[in-house]
């Protein structure tokens with residue numbers, strides 16, 4: 001059977017998944033370690049992505065072409081943009097867009113030139129099963145532990161919709177407001193998802209992008225981001241992927 005490509009954005013996240021994985025071999029390629037094995041009985045390839053669109057594109061391409069992955073699932077953190085998208089919430093992307101793509105006036109703003117495409121849709125069937133797993137994790141009281149409660153994370157919810165990506169950490173209120181004005185339906189911003197989406201589209205691979213909100217992409221974003229990834233780190237993604245593969 002062809003493996004599922006599981007891409008983690010953070011070292012902590014990958015470590016939590018690897019701890020549960022029966023690894024057969026580690027293949028080093030393009031400066032990355034691809035962990036080939038089984039997770040809860042499913043053939044998987046687990047890999048740390050690196051940061052930014054190029055890192056995501058390289059990783060996704062290798063998973064599809066070299067390792068023969070039949071679908072790609074990306075997990076990581078994101079900055080919340082939409083009102084009500086709070087730290088600790090989970091965002092499941094229905095579609096993704098590269099907010100820093102701009103070849104205007106030759107092509108419409110955000111369109112990938114010569115493709116006629118600016119938004120890439122994630123896979124409906126993958127989303128359905130992942131959303132079920134996310135709800136099971138979020139419904140568990142205190143799922144993030146006492147440290148998360150100390151950060152003010154209490155009743156996390158699931159959001160589904162547009163996630164935007166670009167090679168920029170959004171860490172001030174003005175940058176966040178600009179993105180919200182340009183793309184009012186964007187729920188969250190990160191730095192890889194829409195690049196993975198473009199590669200998955202080119203390779204005709206179903207894919208999904210799951211993000212836990214680490215900050216509000218505002219003036220406090222860098223502080224919140226570092227506290228959150230230290231405290232909550234990989235817990236949500238590892239638990240969600242665990243439920244998704246088991247149930």
Ligand code: ADE
Pocket residue numbers: 077078079168169170171189190191214215216217218221225
């Ligand atoms: N990933 C997590 N928080 C982010 C932010 N504020 N901007 C870009 N990527 C992020």
